[in-house]
Amino acid sequence: xxxxxxxxxxxxxxxxxxxxxxxxxxxxxxxxxxxxxxxxxxxxxxxxxxxxxxxxxxxxxxxxxxxxxxxxxxxxxxxxxxxxxxxxxxxxxxxxxxxxxxxxxxxxxxxxxxxxxxxxxxxxxxxxxxxxxxxxxxxxxxxxxxxxxxxxxxxxxxxxxxxxxxxxxxxxxxxxxxxxxxxxxxxxxxxxxxxxxxxxxxxxxxxxxxxxxxxxxxxxxxxxxxxxxxxxxxxxxxxxxxxxxxxxxxxxxxxxxxxxxxxxxxxxxx
Amino acid sequence: xxxxxxxxxxxxxxxxxxxxxxxxxxxxxxxxxxxxxxxxxxxxxxxxxxxxxxxxxxxxxxxxxxxxxxxxxxxxxxxxxxxxxxxxxxxxxxxxxxxxxxxxxxxxxxxxxxxxxxxxxxxxxxxxxxxxxxxxxxxxxxxxxxxxxxxxxxxxxxxxxxxxxxxxxxxxxxxxxxxxxxxxxxxxxxxxxxxxxxxxxxxxxxxxxxxxxxxxxxxxxxxxxxxxxxxxxxxxxxxxxxxxxxxxxxxxxxxxxxxxxxxxxxxxxxxxxxxxxxxxxxxxxxxxxxxxxxxxxxxxxxxxxxxxxxxxxxxxxxxxxxxxxxxxxx
Numbered sequence: 210x211x212x213x214x215x216x217x218x219x220x221x222x223x224x225x226x227x228x229x230x231x232x233x234x235x236x237x238x239x240x241x242x243x244x245x246x247x248x249x250x251x252x253x254x255x256x257x258x259x260x261x262x263x264x265x266x267x268x269x270x271x272x273x274x275x276x277x278x279x280x281x282x283x284x285x286x287x288x289x290x291x292x293x294x295x296x297x298x299x300x301x302x303x304x305x306x307x308x309x310x311x312x313x314x315x316x317x318x319x320x321x322x323x324x325x326x327x328x329x330x331x332x333x334x335x336x337x338x339x340x341x342x343x344x345x346x347x348x349x350x351x352x353x354x355x356x357x358x359x360x361x362x363x364x365x366x367x368x369x370x371x372x373x374x375x376x377x378x379x380x381x382x383x384x385x386x387x388x389x390x391x392x393x394x395x396x397x398x399x400x401x402x403x404x405x406x407x408x409x410x411x412x413x414x415x416x417x418x419x420x421x422x423x424x425x426x427x428x429x430x431x432x433x434x435x436x437x438x439x440x441x442x443x444x445x446x447x448x449x450x451x452x453x454x455x456x457x458x459x460x461x462x463x464x465x466x467x468x469x470x471x472x473x474x475x476x477x478x479x
Numbered sequence: 480x481x482x483x484x485x486x487x488x489x490x491x492x493x494x495x496x497x498x499x500x501x502x503x504x505x506x507x508x509x510x511x512x513x514x515x516x517x518x519x520x521x522x523x524x525x526x527x528x529x530x531x532x533x534x535x536x537x538x539x540x541x542x543x544x545x546x547x548x549x550x551x552x553x554x555x556x557x558x559x560x561x562x563x564x565x566x567x568x569x570x571x572x573x574x575x576x577x578x579x580x581x582x583x584x585x586x587x588x589x590x591x592x593x594x595x596x597x598x599x600x601x602x603x604x605x606x607x608x609x610x611x612x613x614x615x616x617x618x619x620x621x622x623x624x625x626x627x628x629x630x631x632x633x634x635x636x637x638x639x640x641x642x643x644x645x646x647x648x649x650x651x652x653x654x655x656x657x658x659x660x661x662x663x664x665x666x667x668x669x670x671x672x673x674x675x676x677x678x679x680x681x682x683x684x685x686x687x688x689x690x691x692x693x694x695x696x697x698x699x700x701x702x703x704x705x706x707x708x709x710x711x712x713x714x715x716x717x718x719x720x721x722x723x724x725x726x727x728x729x730x731x732x733x734x735x736x737x738x739x740x741x742x743x744x745x746x747x748x749x750x751x752x753x754x755x756x757x758x759x760x761x762x763x764x765x766x767x768x769x770x771x772x773x774x775x776x777x778x779x780x781x782x783x784x785x786x787x788x789x790x791x792x793x794x795x796x797x798x799x800x801x802x803x804x805x806x807x808x809x
Contacts, residue, residue: 314674329663330663341695
């Protein structure tokens with residue numbers, strides 16, 4: 210653990226820039242299960258951080274608690290220094306955190322383009338009357354949203370499938386649509402919940418490229434993932450959870466060789 | 480492509496309105512006009528019901544109450560000479576807006592059958608209250624002596640007057656609602672029906688928009704109820720209870736729960752079928768009484784649910800080819 214702290218002081222991306230996203234002693238329990246136990250972490254501007262851990266380590270709970278699906282039992286979640294812990298999900302989205310879902314959770318009754326347009330919800334202002342009476346402001350807004358959604362589909366390479374229905378898409382394209390949809394919220398920080406799960410090798414490498422382009426655009430990305438080669442190749446910083454506790458963090462090469470991480474994944478030698 | 484689609488949509492609206500406008504001039508039958516105006520008034524209700532059940536996924540059954548409140552408030556105000564009928568209609572709509580807001584804010588936190596139960600209780604309570612508050616509402620005997628609706632000197636006396644007025648309301652409501660459902664807010668409403676957690680992760684304040692659509696449909700129902708009372712010039716609590724609710728649910732299921740046109744078609748089909756059953760079935764099977772339509776509609780609902788899960792509109796639209804395909808609906 211001492212090594213870990215020294216390492217952190219040297220190359221933690223959050224130490225260099227003012228932290229974009231900061232979590233302090235975050236805890237959450239479900240009945241008798243402590244899903245998160247005093248988790249701390251900090252993320253700088255445009256960094257790629259991976260959150261890993263064995264099944265049931267609390268990774269998805271971490272996303273759910275920090276994006277408002279659940280509220281934490283205790284602890285702080287700060288974005289740009291503002292504590293947003295316990296805020297409702299839709300407010301947190303407006304602050305600039307977007308998330309994808311493990312099972313995509315796309316809108317099955319909408320087309321691909323409509324899904325992307327639904328993602329642009331926060332970029333509009335037209336109210337009930339303006340929309341219902343088809344005021345010019347509402348029409349202009351619709352055109353704007355359609356263009357932006359189309360651009361977001363282009364980013365993930367789905368623009369040719371804009372008119373397709375979601376059930377017709379294969380898994381890889383559904384995952385991409387999930388990402389395109391969240392891009393509509395114009396996030397500062399994007400949390401991807403197992404984006405590479407179930408993807409073929411060439412799809413994984415495209416996903417990696419995509420994440421790098423996000424970084425270039427100034428987005429921060431937090432990836433929850435099981436695919437270790439993928440995690441090790443894209444992330445600048447890796448955080449390891451086990452039973453709701455942060456057991457290690459550091460650059461990929463450090464974490465890979467950390468005995469406590471190996472113990473968590475493979476069990477202890479007798 | 481967009482402009483040609485817009486043109487086609489506008490054209491189908493125009494043709495529809497033209498047909499409705501010409502209908503009473505071609506068929507000079509008071510009977511047809513009186514049924515068709517009911518199709519419009521019930522159409523406003525079924526459109527609202529379809530929006531709630533089919534598009535927003537809110538299992539609210541409160542519609543007969545808003546319809547009844549619109550009728551009773553406008554009727555009481557004008558019977559007592561407190562306001563003119565037109566002002567009465569507006570005040571009734573405002574009262575219903577405020578009430579549905581106050582009731583909706585807590586009650587819409589409920590979901591599924593819990594919401595259905597709570598709103599159904601409202602229907603029962605409102606109907607009993609209308610029957611018991613006899614000094615105000617005229618009780619079970621009904622409220623009589625409702626004056627004619629007059630707007631700027633014009634007196635709405637004949638069926639034909641109400642025919643045009645009701646269809647104006649109905650078309651205005653369907654235009655408003657279809658605009659709404661094709662914009663950002665409409666997508667948000669459809670999105671939380673589909674998946675609440677994804678919807679709120681995209682920044683949709685779900686309780687807020689549930690409340691807005693609830694109030695909107697309540698106000699529509701209230702306006703329809705006000706016209707209903709000035710047309711009949713008589714209201715009883717029986718018009719706003721369980722049978723009306725069943726009829727509305729029948730309309731949205733038979734017509735098609737997912738679309739505005741479906742709800743309107745449902746209103747048309749259910750009302751005309753009821754008329755035919757009452758007119759002809761008695762002759763074929765004299766032993767049958769008024770309850771026969773319940774059996775008939777029960778069977779019809781089962782058949783529609785099995786063979787046309789999207790309702791009649793899902794079956795009619797491809798034939799007429801008036802429907803915009805899904806990809807074009809954007």
